[in-house]
Amino acid sequence: MRADTPPIVEMRGITIRFPGVLALDGVDFLLRPGEVHALMGENGAGKSTLIKALTGVYAVDDGTITVAGERRTFATTADAQAAGISTVYQEVNLCPNLTVGENVMLGHEPRRGRTIDWRATHTEAERHLRSLGLELDPRTLLSTHSIAIQQLVAISRAMVLEAKVLILDEPTSSLDRDEVEQLFGVIRDLRDSGVAILFVSHFLDQVYEISDRITVLRNGALVGEYPVADLPRDALVTKMIGRELDDLEALSRSAHRVIDRTGEPVLRAEGVGRRGVLEPADLEVYAGEVVGLAGLLGSGRTELVRLLYGADRPDHGRVAVHGRPARITSPRHAIDRRISFSSEDRRGEGIVADLTVAENIVLGIQARKGWMRKIRKSEQDAVVAEYIEALGVRPADPQLIVGNLSGGNQQKVLLARWLATAPELLVLDEPTRGIDVGAKADIQHKVSELSAQGLSVIFISSELEEVLRLAQRIAVLRDRKKIGELDSGDVDLDGLIDYLANEGKGSAA
Amino acid sequence: MRIWRHRLFWPSAALVVLVAVNAIARPQFLRITLQDGELYGALIDILRNSAPLMLVALGMTIVIATRGIDLSVGAVMAVSGAVALTIIDGSGDPGATGTVLVAVVVALLVSLVLGAWNGFLVSALGIQPIVATLVLMLAGRGVALLITGGFITTVNSAPLAYIASGYLTVLPFAFIISVVVITALGLVERRTALGVLTEAVGINPEASRLAGVRSRGIIWGAYMVSGVLAGLAGIIYASNIKAADANAAGFLIELYAILAVVLGGTSLAGGKFSIAGTVIGVLIIQTLDSTILFLGVPSAQSPVFFAFVVVAVVIAQSPRTRNALRALGGARRPRAAASVQDRPKVEVAS
Incomplete structure (x- = not known):
């Protein structure tokens, strides 16, 4: 954990090009034994690309990778695994139709003569599981266990491979709080035993709870590497999002339009949520109003609108459209009530x-x-x-x-x-992501114009400037929970970032 | 647009070549004669004999467009034939038109139910189409045997025989059934939005669902159409041999139907489909069948010959071959008209 420990992984000047895109631009990354290192950045920042370079999925166009003092070129993921680098993905990459023990030991089963010694395999697996504090019958089918347990099984498997570097890519995205605690316990034990852990998560609270050091990427470039103690939350968020002075500032701030909120809202949601997806949240949208949803990727903003639209089924809450109770459990129901939804996944x-x-x-x-x-x-x-x-x-x-x-x-x-x-209510999830500036301006102008004519809009964007510019009211989400609402007239970008990062966490560090 | 870039160009060319080969090998192939106000000739035989495969393949086209597949069509044919002939056999007057009509209607209703069962498994329960229809493919012939009591039911009924062998005005009745079904499907596709909604569901089910398309109903309906058409094919088959043979009826027809769909240029990946293409695909298969017979290829070797020709046609049609040919011809151009699905995906990870 000390900065003078020689790094186990040293990536220098990593550059990866895809057709028409510079995915990574000369990025340096150091990972030391016995540390939990968080890799942070918004969607498209290059996190996954960097991980895939390290695990042999992508070949690097430029730059060097040194593992344990040796220059390496990984042609395949098997090469990386042989060098002691194991990855546990968001979607567990194990075999659900094999037993827990078989998954843990796959390819490393103890043999008796030419055949596999199943008894020893399962005993061995049990030993590995227990070393992570898992009391689990290795003879049970993997698919009978929760995602959280499956993830821990995947980590056990990494230990069988004697991983010196463990990469956890969004490991907590489908876990509840207790499961996250269990996982973090295991991570701490591994860290203390000298394993280097690379942790990727969109949950800021978790990053601050578990990490020792943070590397921030933005648009494929390195922003910097910081000890957690030196990087307050708002500084992190600012570094992740960056600031764009674009030609859109000229757009009249539709945010200043005054909305009549005396009558019934077009949409009123009370306590809408789904276990493991989003904690119950309230939201109201009035006629002609643009409500922005602000939050980092994975904060629950997409989840909220999908539940409202019936794309996913909520298991909590009530919704009323124009004051009349509405049961919306499929997109058809929403469309029949004149609600439209444009997904972020174009x-x-x-x-x-x-x-x-x-x-x-x-x-x-x-x-x-x-x-x-x-x-x-x-x-x-x-x-x-x-x-x-x-x-x-x-x-x-x-x-x-x-x-x-x-x-x-x-x-x-x-x-x-x-x-x-x-529609009477239009839900736009990241309508301007990944498109050129001209088209972006066109879409923003259109949203502003239509809302002035009475259309209600829920507007989601990772670009906070855009949300501030268009929305009269901003609902802020973090870690799958709505943490509050702001009137966009009362807040500027710094204020919003501060709120996003710190609200409910005490003051800024 | 150059003619060879039309999606039906290669299938049509293959059919024309086949017919030409036949015409050169035996000049009487193209001869059509009028006897007693009815048309006869090798071409007419092909049109008449193609009716069962035509109906099955048309249903298969709709199912494949929804990203599905229906392996049970042969079994449905067997059940349909068994139901119809058992009713006729058991009636007091097998020769009466009314008896045959009732039998046909009941057999088609049973086929509709079987298709609905497939649709239920696929659209409501979300079972993979290949698995869902495999159930009926395996069980269906057993059901057919159960209906016929384990025997091959044979009947002597003039109205039944008329379905496969009779003439309506100058044309074979079976061929007229084909034409009516083709026209009906074409009209539904053009005049209603079913064609484009089916394609949307086949190309991108999730986007279609979010756009409010009732994809479940569309998929369910496709299997029901496939079931009814397979049932109709089963009746024509039974009429032709005047018997319900649970084991031979529609044997392997599911595979020939899939082949016809593919020859017609519809992708097994679902989405864009072509009724006209399937019609051409069926005619290719039927003409090839008659060619093999005529050329006197020993029956044991005929599947091999058949396979060679099919492979040749499929290779000629593949986008890669066509691109390679185009490159050889020096006519390099951007593939603006190419399907988006053909393009390599660029993965840009975050």
Whole structure:
């Protein structure tokens, strides 16, 4: 843990290029034995790419990797594993249909002559599990255990491989509080025995609880490496998000518009939540209001809107639309109540890539009308032309395959799909992520304009400036919990970052 | 748009080549004669004999478009034939048109129920299509044997025989059934939104669900259509041999149907589908079948010959071959029209 301990992993000047993208740009990273080192950064910062470089998934274009004093080039993950680097992923990568013991010992089963000695295998597995404080019958099927236990089994497996470096990629994302404590107990034991642990998590509280040191990445570049004690939360968040002075400052702050909140809200959610996904949260959205959801990735902002839209089923809470109780357990229910939702996963959950721009735009209307009543060609052409014009989709050809458009134009097509259904509440999850500045400005202007005309919007973005600019009210989430609401007139970027990082944690360090 | 870039160009070309080979080898192949107001000839035989495979393959096309597959079609054919012939056999008047009509309607209803069962397993229970339909594929023939009491039920009924062998005006009735079904499916695809919604569900189920498409109903319906069409095919088959043979009816037809769909240019990955393509695919298979017969390939070797031709057609159709050919021809151009799914995915990790 001391800075003068020679590092077990030393990565220098790591550069990785993907077609058209510089994923990592000369990043240095040091990992020392007996430390828990958190790797922090927003989505797209390069965390996973760096891990994949270290574990042999990606080849590095430039830079050196030294493990235990030896220069290494990992061609495969097996090479990295042989060098003592083990990874436990967010989605457990074990065999659910094998027993716990078989999973722990896979490939390292004790033999008797030419056959596997199953009795010894399971005894050995039990010993490894117990050394992590796990009282578990190694003969039970892995799939019968919770994700938390499966993750600990994966760690046991890493110990069988005599890992000197253990990488934990979002290990706590599906664990509840007690399970996290159990995992952290195991991590501390391993750290004290000299294992170097690389920890990736979006949960700030957990990072501060377990880590000794933090490395921050942003946009594929190293921001810096800091001892935890020297890096207060708000400083960390600022370093992760960075500050962009972009040409959007000119946009009139729709945030200053005064919203009439006397009547019934368009949407009122009380205590909506789901176990292991989001703690019960309240939210109200009034007519013509833009409510921003602020929080880091994984804070629960996407989870909240998915529950409200019925994309996932909530197990708590009540929802009322225009004051009338509404049971929304599927997207259809939401759409029937004039709520639309544009997912953050544009390719996976947004566009239908092989269909044309026109087909994608009218998909929402057509789904509402049902298959029997096909939207008339003339009507379709009019709607499509109107939205291509209004949103500035380029190229402005309705017959193009939407998968061949740029990200920003795909996003405009999605926005068109939802606006064409004439919603009263539009939920936009990261509508401007990964798109060019021009398209971003277009979308922001459109949101601002439509809300001024009475459309209610829930706006999610990792870019806090954007949220501050568009929203009149901001709900802040952290660690799967809504921690409060701010009036955007009362807060600036620093205030919001401070709130995001520290609210409910006492004062800033 | 150049003609060879049309998605139906290669399947059509394959069919034309097959017909040409036949026409050169035996000039009478193309001859169609009119006897007693009915058309006869090798081509007419192909059109008539293709009816069962045509119906099954059309149903399969819809199912495949939803990212599914229906392995049970052959078994459904067997059940349908068994139900129809058992009813006719057990009735007092097997030769009456009314008896046959009742038998056909009941058999189609049973097939609809079987298709609905598949659809239930896939869309409501979320079982993988290949597994879900495997259940009925294996169990169906047993059910058919149960219905016929373990025997091959044979009947002598003129209205039944008419279905496969009769003529309506100048054309074989079985061929007219094919044409009616093709037209009906084409109209539904064009005039309603079912075609595009089915494609949307097949291309991106989650995006479609979030867009409000009732994907469960669409998938369920696809299996029901496949069931009914397989049932109709089973009746035509039984009519042709005037018997319900639970073991031979529709044997391996699921595989030929899948082949026809693929030959027609519909991707097994789901999404974009082509009714016209499947029609051409079926005709290729049926023509090939008749070619093998004519060329006198020993029956033991005919599957091998068949396989060679199919492999050749599939290779000619594959996007890679076509790109390679295009590159050889020096006509390099961006693949703007290529399917998005063909492009290598660039993974940019965070």
